[in-house]
Amino acid sequence: xxxxxxxxxTEVEALNPLIKRFRxxxxxxxxxxxxxxxxxVVVEMEDHGTRRMNxxxxxxxxxxxxxxxVTVRRDDAGRGxxxxxxxxxxxGTEMVISHxxxxxxxxxxxxxHLFLAGGIGITPFKAxxxxxxxxxxxxxxxxxxxxxxxxxxxxxxxxxxxxxxDDDKSFIPLKDLLARxxxxxxxxxCGPKGMLAWVRATAAELGxxxxxxxFEEFTAPQPGAPFDVDxxxxxxxxxxxxxxxxxxxxxxxxxxxxxxCRGGACGQCECDVVTLDGQIDHRDHWxxxxxxxxxxxxxxxxxxxxxxxxxx
Amino acid sequence: MLDLKPDFGSFFKDETFTGDFTFxxxxxxxxxFPFPFDRDxxxxxxxxxxxxxxxxxxVFEHAFDIDEHYVSEMRDRARVLARDPLRCQSxxxxxLAGWDLLELLMESLARDYPQWxxxxxxxxxxxxxxxxxxxxxxxxxxxxxxxxxxxMEYITRQxxxxxxxxxxxxxxxxxxxxxxxxxxxWSLDFDIGMNFFEWHAPVPLAHEKGIFExxxxxxxxxxxxxxxxxxxxxxxVNPLLDTAPETYPEWGAMRTTVTPQNVGEKLHLRVELQSxxxxxxxNAIAFSIRAYLGRFxxxxxxxxxxxxxxxxxxxxxxxxAAYKGFLRNRDAMTxxxxxxxxGAPTSPGIWPD
Amino acid sequence: MxxxxxxxxxxILSRPVYGVLAPRPGLAHLVIADGxxxxxxxxxxxxxxxxxxxxxxxxxxxxxxxDDWAVIEALGAAQAQRxxxxxxxxxxxxxxxxxxKAGTQCYLAGSEGLIGQAERDLMAQGVxxxxxxxxxxxxxxxxxxxxxxxxxxxxxxxxxxxxxxCGLSLYVRDHYSRRLAAFQGVCIDAEEPGNIPPAVEKFA
Numbered sequence: 035x036x037x038x039x040x041x042x043x044t045e046v047e048a049l050n051p052l053i054k055r056f057r058x059x060x061x062x063x064x065x066x067x068x069x070x071x072x073x074x075v076v077v078e079m080e081d082h083g084t085r086r087m088n089x090x091x092x093x094x095x096x097x098x099x100x101x102x103x104v105t106v107r108r109d110d111a112g113r114g115x116x117x118x119x120x121x122x123x124x125x126g127t128e129m130v131i132s133h134x135x136x137x138x139x140x141x142x143x144x145x146x147h148l149f150l151a152g153g154i155g156i157t158p159f160k161a162x163x164x165x166x167x168x169x170x171x172x173x174x175x176x177x178x179x180x181x182x183x184x185x186x187x188x189x190x191x192x193x194x195x196x197x198x199x200d201d202d203k204s205f206i207p208l209k210d211l212l213a214r215x216x217x218x219x220x221x222x223x224c225g226p227k228g229m230l231a232w233v234r235a236t237a238a239e240l241g242x243x244x245x246x247x248x249f250e251e252f253t254a255p256q257p258g259a260p261f262d263v264d265x266x267x268x269x270x271x272x273x274x275x276x277x278x279x280x281x282x283x284x285x286x287x288x289x290x291x292x293x294x295c296r297g298g299a300c301g302q303c304e305c306d307v308v309t310l311d312g313q314i315d316h317r318d319h320w321x322x323x324x325x326x327x328x329x330x331x332x333x334x335x336x337x338x339x340x341x342x343x344x345x346x
Numbered sequence: 347m348l349d350l351k352p353d354f355g356s357f358f359k360d361e362t363f364t365g366d367f368t369f370x371x372x373x374x375x376x377x378x379f380p381f382p383f384d385r386d387x388x389x390x391x392x393x394x395x396x397x398x399x400x401x402x403x404x405v406f407e408h409a410f411d412i413d414e415h416y417v418s419e420m421r422d423r424a425r426v427l428a429r430d431p432l433r434c435q436s437x438x439x440x441x442l443a444g445w446d447l448l449e450l451l452m453e454s455l456a457r458d459y460p461q462w463x464x465x466x467x468x469x470x471x472x473x474x475x476x477x478x479x480x481x482x483x484x485x486x487x488x489x490x491x492x493x494x495x496x497x498m499e500y501i502t503r504q505x506x507x508x509x510x511x512x513x514x515x516x517x518x519x520x521x522x523x524x525x526x527x528x529x530x531x532w533s534l535d536f537d538i539g540m541n542f543f544e545w546h547a548p549v550p551l552a553h554e555k556g557i558f559e560x561x562x563x564x565x566x567x568x569x570x571x572x573x574x575x576x577x578x579x580x581x582x583v584n585p586l587l588d589t590a591p592e593t594y595p596e597w598g599a600m601r602t603t604v605t606p607q608n609v610g611e612k613l614h615l616r617v618e619l620q621s622x623x624x625x626x627x628x629n630a631i632a633f634s635i636r637a638y639l640g641r642f643x644x645x646x647x648x649x650x651x652x653x654x655x656x657x658x659x660x661x662x663x664x665x666x667a668a669y670k671g672f673l674r675n676r677d678a679m680t681x682x683x684x685x686x687x688x689g690a691p692t693s694p695g696i697w698p699d
Numbered sequence: 700m701x702x703x704x705x706x707x708x709x710x711i712l713s714r715p716v717y718g719v720l721a722p723r724p725g726l727a728h729l730v731i732a733d734g735x736x737x738x739x740x741x742x743x744x745x746x747x748x749x750x751x752x753x754x755x756x757x758x759x760x761x762x763x764x765x766d767d768w769a770v771i772e773a774l775g776a777a778q779a780q781r782x783x784x785x786x787x788x789x790x791x792x793x794x795x796x797x798x799x800k801a802g803t804q805c806y807l808a809g810s811e812g813l814i815g816q817a818e819r820d821l822m823a824q825g826v827x828x829x830x831x832x833x834x835x836x837x838x839x840x841x842x843x844x845x846x847x848x849x850x851x852x853x854x855x856x857x858x859x860x861x862x863x864x865c866g867l868s869l870y871v872r873d874h875y876s877r878r879l880a881a882f883q884g885v886c887i888d889a890e891e892p893g894n895i896p897p898a899v900e901k902f903a
Contacts, residue, residue, distance in 0.1 A: 037571040067570055068446075070629040096627060133570045136629040141515060142439030145825045165627070168488060169442055213726055215801040218825020240802040241725025245516060245827035294567055301517075302567050432849070516829070533846050539878035544713035548874050553712065591846045591885060595867065598889025674890070 039066065039075075043127045044101065049186045053154060054120055055093070058102045058131060065099040071162030072222075072250075073134035075102065076296060081118045084278060085286060088115040088254055089296050091157040091224075092134060093187075095164040102131070105186060107154040113257045113277040135294045138224070138250045140165070145218030147173040150206065150233055152225020153180070158250060159224065160187055176206045178225070208236050215242075224250035251299040251319040255279040258315065258336040264343035265289055266308050280332035289346055291332065298334035305330050305344040312339010350424060351480030358417040358478060364425075369585040369639065375414055376644045380405045381696045382577035382617045386657040388666075390552045392560045397573040397621045401697075405619055408458040409573070410451065410505060411636065417478050419506050419528070419587065426527040426588050427503070432535040433590070434499045436511070436523035443511045443523060444498030445488055446625035447632050451501045476504055498523055507619075507636030510534070512542075514629055519565060521545050522630075528587040528637045530580040530616060531594070531671060550665040568624045568631060575621040578635075581672040581679075582616045585639045589616075589671075604675045609682035610643035613675070615655065642682070648698045652686030659683055713875045715811070717835040722747030725804030728754040730776070731792065731817045733785065734761015735837030736809025737770040743806060744774045751775045755795060759788045762810050762838045762854045785813055789820060796824045808834045812842040812853060815880030828877060840902045843871055844881040851881050857898035859887045868895045 041058035048054050060066055069092055079086040094103035109116045123129070138158055140147060147166065149159045156177055166173050178198040179185040188197060198204045212221065221242065223233045230249050237247045257277045264271050265284065274283040281291060281303055294300040298318030307314070307328050315338065318331035330337075330344060354360050361368040371379065400406045405413075427433055436444060452474055456465040466473040470487040481504065485492035493500045502509045502525035510524035518541045526534040537545050542562045543553075552558060568574065582589055583600045604612050616639055623632045646652035659672075660680045667673040693699055720743040728750050732740050737758065744750055756779040760766040768781045782788035805821055807814040814833050822828050840854040850864025858871045862884060869884030876883070888895050 037569065068626040069570075070627055073629070133572075134626070135569060136514075139514065139629050142442070142513065142628075143825055213800065213802055217796060217799040217801055217803055219801045220825075221801075239724050241723060241727075241804045242801050243827050243830035245829050246801070246825070292567060300567075516827075533883070535849065536844065536846060536874070536876050536879065536883055540713060540876070544875075544877075547713035548872070591883075593847075595847060595886045595889045598886070599892065601890050 037133055038078075039131050039133060041066075041102070041129055041131055043123055043125055043129065045103075046123065046125055049105070050184050052184060053105060053107050053186045055103055055105050055186075056119065056123060057094075058104075058129065059100060061128065066102055067133065068099055069096045069102075069134035069161075070136045071096055071140055071165035072138035072158045073136040073161070074138075074158075074295070075104070075134055076132040076293075077104065077119075078130045079115060079118045079123075081114055081122075084114075085282065086113075086115045086118065087282070087285075087296055088119075091138075091161070091250070093157040093160040096161055097164070097168055102134075105154065105157045105160075109254070112254060115254060135300075137295050137300050138222070138248065140222075141220045141246070141248070143218075144220035144246075145172070145216060146220070147171065148211075148215060148219055148221045149173065149175040149177075150208075150221065150223040150225070150229070151175065151177045152223075152229040153178070153184070154186065155224035155226070155229075155250065156186055157224075159222070160191070162222075163191070163193070176211065178206055178229070208233065209240070212237060212240050212242060219246065221247045222250075223248070227253075251297075253297050253334075255297070255334045256317065259338060261337045261342070263337065264309075264341070265346045266343050267346055274336070279334060280330070280336070284332060284346060291346065293333060296333045298331050301331075303331060303333050305332055305346055308343040308345050309341055310339075310343075311341040312337060314342070350421065352417045352421060353478055353480055354417055355478070357414060359414050361415070361418045363418070363422045363585055363587040367584050367586070369415070369418070371640065371644055372414060376640070376647060377698065378404055378413075379640045379645065380577065380617050380619055380638055381615075381640075381645070381648075381651050381654075382579045383654050383658050384694065384696050386654050386692060388658045388662055390555060390557050392557055392564065392576075394561070394564060394574045394576045397575040397623075405636075405638070406575075409454040409621070410458070410507075410634065411619070412455070412459055412462070412506065416506055420479060420504060422587055423503060423525075423527045426590075430590075430592060433527050433592075434502070434525045435534060435538050436496055436498055437539060440498070440511055440513065440523040440628075440630070441490060441496060443513070443625055443628035443630035443632070444496055446628050446630065447509065447511060448497040448501040449487075450623060450625065450632065451505050455505070479504060499525060507634050509635070510633045511625075511628075512631040512633060514566065514631065517566065518542055519562065519631060527590075529590060529635070530578075530582075530618065530637075531589050531591055533591045535592075548669070550669050551663065565622060565631060568622060570624040570626050573621055573623040575619060578618040578620060580616045580618075580670040581675075582614045582639065583612050583675070585614050585641070587637060587639070601671070601674055604678055606678055606681060609675075609678055610646070611641065613642045613679055613682075615640045615642070615645060642679075646683070646686040649686075650692050650699050652683065653688070653690060654692050656680065656683035656687035714873060715815070715833065715875060715877070717814075717833050720806050720808060720832050720834045722750055723804050723832075726753070726800060726802035728804050728806065729795065729799065730754055730756040730806045730808075731758075731788070731813070732756070732771070732807070733759045733788075733809035733813040733837075734763060734765040735767065736761070736807075736813070736834070737767035739808035739834040739836050740806070741770050741774060743808075744776075752777055754778070756780070757782060757788050757791055757795070759783065759785055759813070762812060762840050765837060785816060788813075789816060792817065792820055796820070799824070805831045806834075807831060809836055810838045810840065811835060812840070812880070815842060815877070819878065819880045822877070838903065841871060842881045843869065843884040844876070844879050845869055845884045847886060851879070852884070855882075855884075856900055856902050858901045859895060859898055860884070871901070 045057035090104035174194040181201040291303040315336040317334040455463040512519035754776040759782040845862040848865035852863040870887040872883040
């Protein structure tokens with residue numbers, strides 16, 4: 035059901051010791067579709083026998099149809115997707131990516147867009163700022179990183195931008211910043227978990243409208259202990275190794291589930307639990323606590339215990 | 347203003363959808379009519395399938411079907427808009443989606459019908475030629491001041507079928523823009539700004555069946571480059587394209603003009619070929635609602651359709667008959683259609699045998 | 700949210716759903732009410748005495764003439780104004796919204812017409828409607844838009860009723876537009892002109 039884009043890598047740039055920028059252009063020499071700020075693509079990787087499909091936010095100008103760019107931070111403790119990008123993807127590598135999908139869209143009704151970025155969380159905002167420039171909307175960016183050396187794209191961002199560096203003990207003055215925003219401002223936050231929780235709590239405490247505060251929720255799946263799952267409808271039992279997600283293990287076994295984000299936010303790959311004897315490690319942002327005994331998001335969540343059977 | 351200088355040529359028909367109602371389908375047009383029933387009964391379902399090109403010559407061949415009624419339908423749209431500009435509205439945040447739609451329609455028409463439409467681009471400098479409507483326009487993409495109307499209105503004055511644009515927010519779709527002049531009795535002016543459930547609120551029986559919840563979940567994962575389609579249908583007395591609530595006092599009484607003798611000539615099956623496209627820049631979803639009118643007299647020339655239409659009209663749930671506006675005439679329609687149903691079994695699928 | 704408006708009949712999905720005003724944290728509290736909505740405001744302030752010091756209340760009598768301004772006055776809100784009518788209340792609201800901040804909690808209480816129009820104006824300033832609290836109290840008369848002439852008739856009590864703009868007899872459809880803050884009125888005798896059933900008192 036999902037159309038794919040066949041691309042070739044034409045630029046790989048180390049922005050700093052941790053972060054690389056990759057540029058994809060269509061192999062047929064044509065144009066890619068324009069996209070919307072905040073969109074991601076799912077990048078397929080053949081990692082020495084393991085198929086990885088990681089979502090990365092697009093960070094280039096949405097009107098530049100000659101190529102897409104993603105910006106990847108190396109995660110040495112992760113399952114290997116970012117390591118594969120950093121160590122094995124080079125100029126000339128041919129890759130397959132999904133059409134852009136947006137689970138972190140701009141709200142066009144906003145009187146003003148306020149962006150709060152932490153570290154690699156700058157990537158969707160870079161595309162959003164390009165897009166708002168084309169349509170002439172009001173925005174403001176507050177960008178926190180460890181130090182100027184790790185502040186990706188810091189030199190390229192122009193306009194109402196404030197930088198903050200942990201090493202200088204300078205932090206976003208969140209309470210004052212949110213308190214002085216005019217009614218009708220939409221706030222967008224992308225960064226580490228702790229930053230998201232801080233922004234969520236502060237916005238609620240100040241009385242900002244819940245539907246005017248947006249979070250980039252999806253995150254790459256993290257590794258965990260291996261486990262086995264029974265797929266009831268397919269009549270199969272599969273093994274999920276430590277560095278693979280349940281969704282990836284299902285796909286490797288030829289059992290497809292619909293997906294958009296592969297990061298626990300979009301809700302599309304939701305599976306019903308048929309039998310559960312043990313503990314599901316719910317790592318998604320989708321299921322309500324009341325669903326935790328009856329459903330699982332196979333893209334990120336894991337299991338420990340005697341038996342798990344799902345309706346797939 | 348968009349100054350129409352229509353050129354009917356040898357293909358397009360010069361006809362009306364109001365007043366003297368000279369609309370008629372040619373024999374070829376009857377054969378390609380999108381008969382919506384694939385079986386002998388009807389109930390709502392999430393009947394969505396990929397909108398891919400199939401059956402050359404059919405309404406499924408191209409992303410947007412241009413047929414012999416094109417020029418006259420566009421003239422009818424201009425007439426409706428001149429009387430009531432509220433039929434085309436776009437909330438302020440939807441202009442970008444309008445550009446997406448303009449790009450989609452211009453690219454599709456120029457690709458599929460090069461004899462009628464050409465699009466030449468150099469960066470954001472675009473040149474659009476629409477020969478049947480006599481339009482030759484140079485403009486700057488993403489600059490609304492370079493067109494005589496907003497981008498959605500500009501292009502949908504030149505494409506058959508109604509269009510709505512849905513903004514995606516909060517895991518829902520909001521109908522925040524539209525061009526609606528060939529509708530089955532719903533008001534854009536009233537419904538604009540509603541979410542997917544609110545907009546469909548008046549539809550009977552479907553909410554209880556969970557139809558809209560499943561349809562919404564499906565549409566939220568609609569991806570760029572993978573459009574989908576479905577059918578909807580209703581009945582109209584006389585080939586009136588614009589059955590709007592706004593003008594109901596003008597056309598409502600036509601429903602009382604049906605007699606056992608004139609059913610075949612008066613009654614039209616109105617089929618909507620609905621197709622949905624994810625738009626790239628705005629992340630909105632474009633909804634094309636293309637109406638085809640089929641006179642009963644013409645439809646029963648295909649024996650399979652005559653048999654099946656009789657069985658569907660006879661057996662459809664009365665709440666649906668009321669919602670679709672033909673409860674008043676249902677007995678007369680069933681009676682007339684029964685003369686075209688010999689009771690023989692029908693083959694699966696929608697196409698003539 | 701718990702449904703406190705037992706006087707409203709169950710209806711279809713475009714119909715607004717009303718709850719009970721509950722205190723939420725906020726830098727400022729904007730409270731708009733008419734008629735019997737004053738009772739809901741009093742309950743809100745009682746639930747969190749901290750609200751009054753940061754509250755701005757705009758109040759007007761209800762469509763049935765009920766005026767509980769004395770209840771509002773006694774609440775000790777930082778700011779409170781009594782408007783003579785809904786239009787004058789909305790005129791004041793427009794000024795308040797000009798320099799309101801994002802941390803403003805919005806509470807609406809009273810008749811559907813007042814709640815709907817205040818919600819419409821708040822939405823126009825970018826406040827998501829899901830975050831505006833609404834509690835229905837008092838009159839159930841409806842604000843109805845004629846789908847034909849687009850005129851809005853206030854305080855409709857009967858079904859059918861006569862459009863106050865074009866004079867057509869309209870039935871009240873259970874279909875509600877948040878953007879217009881109105882129900883839909885459709886010509887009742889379009890198919891058989893003159894065949895108009897007697898008006899029934901449905902909304903009080």
